[in-house]
Structure formats: structure tokens, C-alpha cells
Amino acid sequence: MENYYSKEIETMPVEQIRELQNEKFLKQMQHVWNDCPDYRAKMEKAGISIDDIKSLDDIGKLPFITKDDLREHYPYAMLAKPLSECVRIHSTSGTTGKRVIAYYTQHDIDLWDECCARALVAAGATKEDVVQVSYGFGLFTGGAGLNGGSHKLGSLTLPMSSGNTDRQLQFMIDLGATVICCTPSYAAYLAESIKERGVRDQLKLKAGIFGAEAWSEEMRRDIEAGLGIKAFDIYGLTEISGPGVSYECSEQTGMHINEDHFYAEIIDPDTGEVLPEGSEGELVFTSLDKEAFPVIRYRTKDICVLTRKACSCGRTFIKMVKPRGRSDDMLIIKGVNVFPSQIEAVLLEQGYQANYQLIVDRVNNSDTLDVNVEMTPEKFTDNLGEIADMEKKLVGALKAMLGIFAKVHLVAPKSITRSEGKAVRVIDKRKI
Numbered sequence: 001m002e003n004y005y006s007k008e009i010e011t012m013p014v015e016q017i018r019e020l021q022n023e024k025f026l027k028q029m030q031h032v033w034n035d036c037p038d039y040r041a042k043m044e045k046a047g048i049s050i051d052d053i054k055s056l057d058d059i060g061k062l063p064f065i066t067k068d069d070l071r072e073h074y075p076y077a078m079l080a081k082p083l084s085e086c087v088r089i090h091s092t093s094g095t096t097g098k099r100v101i102a103y104y105t106q107h108d109i110d111l112w113d114e115c116c117a118r119a120l121v122a123a124g125a126t127k128e129d130v131v132q133v134s135y136g137f138g139l140f141t142g143g144a145g146l147n148g149g150s151h152k153l154g155s156l157t158l159p160m161s162s163g164n165t166d167r168q169l170q171f172m173i174d175l176g177a178t179v180i181c182c183t184p185s186y187a188a189y190l191a192e193s194i195k196e197r198g199v200r201d202q203l204k205l206k207a208g209i210f211g212a213e214a215w216s217e218e219m220r221r222d223i224e225a226g227l228g229i230k231a232f233d234i235y236g237l238t239e240i241s242g243p244g245v246s247y248e249c250s251e252q253t254g255m256h257i258n259e260d261h262f263y264a265e266i267i268d269p270d271t272g273e274v275l276p277e278g279s280e281g282e283l284v285f286t287s288l289d290k291e292a293f294p295v296i297r298y299r300t301k302d303i304c305v306l307t308r309k310a311c312s313c314g315r316t317f318i319k320m321v322k323p324r325g326r327s328d329d330m331l332i333i334k335g336v337n338v339f340p341s342q343i344e345a346v347l348l349e350q351g352y353q354a355n356y357q358l359i360v361d362r363v364n365n366s367d368t369l370d371v372n373v374e375m376t377p378e379k380f381t382d383n384l385g386e387i388a389d390m391e392k393k394l395v396g397a398l399k400a401m402l403g404i405f406a407k408v409h410l411v412a413p414k415s416i417t418r419s420e421g422k423a424v425r426v427i428d429k430r431k432i
Contacts, residue, residue: 002250002313005121005153006114009260010315014308017259017316022056024288025263029053032294036080038073039065039296056263059286060274064297067092070100070239079103081292091139092238092337102141102238103292109148111289112241115258116149119247122256122313123207123232125179127154130204132172134182134190135212135335136162141242142212142335146181149244155179162186165193176204183335184215184223184231188365191226205229211236211243212335213367214323216431220252233322239298240285246320251312254319261288264318265297266306280305283320301330331360331426333367336404340425343371343406346397352376357416361429369406371398374413 004010012020032039033050043049046063053061070077077100079086085105092100104112125131131150135142143161150157158171162182168190171177180187187210194200205227211234223231235255236243245262246255257264262285266275269282283300287293302323311319331338340358347356355374360367373394381387391408398406 002315003121003124003126004315005118010118010256010317012260012316014316018056020260021263021288024260025056025059025286026053028286028288028290028294029296031080031291032296036078036294038069038078039294042069059263059265059297062297064272064284064299065295066299067100067239067301071098074098075101077101078293078295080294081105086292088144089139090141090144090238090242099139100239102241105291108241108290108292111261112145112244113148113152115241115244115247115261116145117152118149118258119209119232119234119244120146120149120153120155120179122247122249122315123179123209124230124250125150125153125155125207129155129178130158130176131155131179131181132158132160132168132177134160134162134168134180134186135243140335141236141238142181142183145236145241145243146209150181165190169193169197169199172205173199173202178204178206180205180208180227180229182208182210183212184210184219185213185334185362185366187223187227187231188219191223192365195226200228203228207232209234209247213332214430218431219365235320235323237285237298237300239293239295240287240300241290245285249311249313249315253311254307254321256311256315256317256319257306259317261290262286263288264306264320266304267299269301269303277306277308280324283323331358331428333360333369334404336402338369338402338404342401343398346394346401347373350394350397351379352394355414355416356425358426359429360426362431367430369404370409371406372409372411372416374416375410377413380413 042063048061086103087106088104090102133143133146137143147159160168187208206229208229208231220231232248234243234247236245246257248255265284266279266281267284275281283302283304285298286296304323305321306318308318353376357372359370387410391410394408
């Protein structure tokens with residue numbers, strides 16, 4: 001039997017969903033026009049006035065927002081409420097040190113918490129459960145999102161953050177955690193650690209909610225077998241709110257989008273043309289009732305399909321399939337967004353040329369990042385001690401930029417293969 005956190009909304013007839021979205025959209029557009037100078041300027045530049053927007057049918061007239069727009073107006077891009085009314089920020093990683101900052105009023109936090117509570121209930125959680133949140137906390141939205149959703153549901157919440165596996169397992173066993181929330185790669189690592197310690201029979205886990213990085217159906221099956229649970233996907237972006245924009249139900253055939261809060265479109269990534277339901281293209285989101293950071297027609301760069309095929313769970317929210325890739329070159333490594341341009345910025349700052357190659361792999365169910373960097377003729381040396389010192393310095397600089405560890409290998413000048421066309425900067429060996 002399927003459970004719901006907000007049954008009346010989650011099972012609302014499609015016609016009523018559309019009416020609710022239309023009402024919220026018009027109110028949101030008035031808010032954006034009056035209170036968000038950045039987006040009003042984009043509208044005016046496109047020759048669009050608020051008077052041109054009569055209903056949700058007119059959304060195609062509006063300009064898109066991209067991550068570049070948000071970086072260009074850092075740090076207050078798209079802010080539509082006074083800072084005195086904002087209670088929190090979260091942030092993405094930035095390509096050149098400039099990050100996208102998302103602002104939240106208490107109203108925004110409450111909506112986000114509810115979205116994550118819906119995801120937890122769809123995974124079978126109740127207030128009787130013990131929810132272990134092993135996503136990172138801080139500027140990253142993962143920990144805060146599921147932590148808030150668990151509180152909203154009324155479950156006992158273990159805000160573990162990521163890492164420290166011995167402590168994770170101690171609390172998991174001693175407090176009888178029944179739901180685990182983390183990245184899929186960390187879930188796989190936990191499964192291996194549990195097997196090594198021989199403590200599987202001491203676990204009470206029944207479900208896991210895993211997101212923030214790509215994972216395959218094969219990996220889902222391995223995690224489910226290793227932890228003895230049912231594994232659920234969750235989707236979100238800091239720019240839209242964080243995890244909980246969409247979530248998987250018991251059918252596990254795609255993620256239901258919280259349509260009372262977010263309006264989704266699929267577009268041709270090259271032309272911007274809106275595509276019909278069932279078409280593969282780039283996912284675009286409009287936040288219908290966020291106050292502080294109300295992004296309109298945000299291009300996610302995720303390539304997927306939307307479908308309203310009836311779901312056995314009874315939810316009527318449209319589903320998005322697991323994204324099949326991205327229309328840009330962003331990598332997701334250990335749940336963190338990594339751009340080749342970030343690496344390049346660090347190398348140039350440290351006095352190297354932009355001759356490098358990134359090798360991404362997955363070893364023991366954990367992402368790895370190796371960075372091969374050509375030494376300049378001036379820096380070239382065969383002294384192993386000096387090379388080790390230079391590599392260590394680069395590792396620190398990359399960690400400061402990316403927030404994750406990258407293993408650096410300094411190589412001789414001109415030893416990285418050149419290409420006559422577009423440089424092959426990334427070799428991704430992960431099977432996802």
C-alpha cells in the first residue's frame with residue numbers, strides 16, 4: 001500500500017494541477033517583475049512586459065536563465081527579497097571561483113522540507129523511522145534537504161554528514177537506523193564495509209534515498225543486495241532548491257516532480273524550442289512559489305524525458321526519467337559539480353599552462369579524479385622531491401577550488417597527446 005505525505009496534492013487530477021500551477025505562475029511572475037531587477041531586465045531586453053503574460057501558456061515567451069546569468073550577477077543574482085528576510089544560503093561550486101548562491105526565506109525552507117518529506121514517505125518512511133542523513137552538510141544542499149525533510153516528517157534524525165565510516169556504522173547499528181540518505185557511491189562503500197565487518201545481521205535498514213551523482217540500475221541492484229534495502233533516486237539542483245525537486249516512488253521507473261512547486265519543460269538544447277511530452281531534450285524548471293530566489297525557465301543542462309504515463313503508486317505528478325547525460329561538459333564527482341575550466345583556472349593561477357587531462361574512474365564504488373598536468377619548461381625538473389612538493393601544492397589548490405581530493409601527476413612538457421580538433425580534456429572510465 002502506497003503512502004503519501006500530502007495525498008490530496010500528490011494525487012490531484014492533472015487538470016487541477018494545471019490550474020494550481022497557472023495561479024501560482026501568474027503570482028510568481030508579478031513578484032519577479034516587481035522585485036527581481038535582474039530578471040525584469042532580461043524580460044525587457046527580450047521585449048516582454050508583464051502585461052504579455054496572461055497564463056502559463058505564455059511561459060514560452062519568457063527568456064531562459066542559465067548558470068552564466070547567475071554567475072554574471074554574483075553574489076546577488078535573481079535575489080527577489082531583502083536580505084533581512086532571508087534566513088539561509090546554499091551554494092554550488094563555481095567554474096572560476098564565482099559560485100551560484102541560492103537564497104532562502106523561512107517560507108522557502110518550509111516548502112523544501114515538505115518536498116523532501118514527500119520523498120521520504122514515498123520511500124516508505126514514517127515518523128516511527130530512524131533516518132540517517134549521510135550527505136554532506138554546509139553549503140551543499142544534500143544534508144540540509146533530507147535533514148529538514150526528516151524533521152518535517154517527525155522521524156528521529158541522525159545528521160551524520162559524510163565520511164567517518166566507523167562512526168556511521170556505530171550509530172546505524174546502535175540507534176537502529178531504518179533509512180539511509182547519501183550518495184549512491186557512498187552507499188555502495190557502506191555495503192562493502194558492512195560485509196567486511198560481518199555486521200549485516202545487526203542492521204535494521206529498509207530503504208535508502210540516493211542522489212547527487214549519476215548511478216546505474218546495476219548499481220541500484222548491488223546496493224539493494226548489499227544493504228538489504230530498497231534504493232530510491234532523488235533529484236534536485238541548488239538553483240531550484242536542492243534535493244526533493246523530484247523523487248522516486250515504489251515503482252522506481254522515474255522521479256515524480258513536485259508540480260505544485262515546480263513547472264518542468266523539455267527543450268531542444270540547440271534551438272530552445274519546447275518539445276512535446278515524451279521527447280528527449282534538456283530539462284528546464286520554473287519555481288512557482290519560491291520567494292527569495294525565484295528562478296524562471298532555468299536551463300538545467302540535464303538531458304531526460306518527461307512522461308505522464310499512469311503510475312501504480314497513484315501519484316499524478318509528471319515523471320522525469322533518470323537524466324541520461326548533460327548538454328555541457330560538467331562532471332559530477334562524489335556528488336560535487338566539477339568543470340574542466342575550474343582545473344584550468346587553478347593551473348593558470350599556479351603558473352602552469354592549460355595542458356592537462358582529467359581521468360575520472362570509480363574504484364571500490366567511489367569516484368576518483370586524477371589530473372595529469374604538463375610542467376612548463378621553466379618548472380621542469382627530474383628531482384623527485386621537487387616534483388612531489390609541486391604536486392602537493394597543486395593538490396591543495398584544487399581541493400580549495402573543487403572541495404574534493406584530486407590526485408595530481410606532473411608530467412614532462414608536451415607529453416600529453418595533442419589534438420587537431422577539440423582537446424580531449426576528460427577521460428571518464430566510470431560505467432554508469
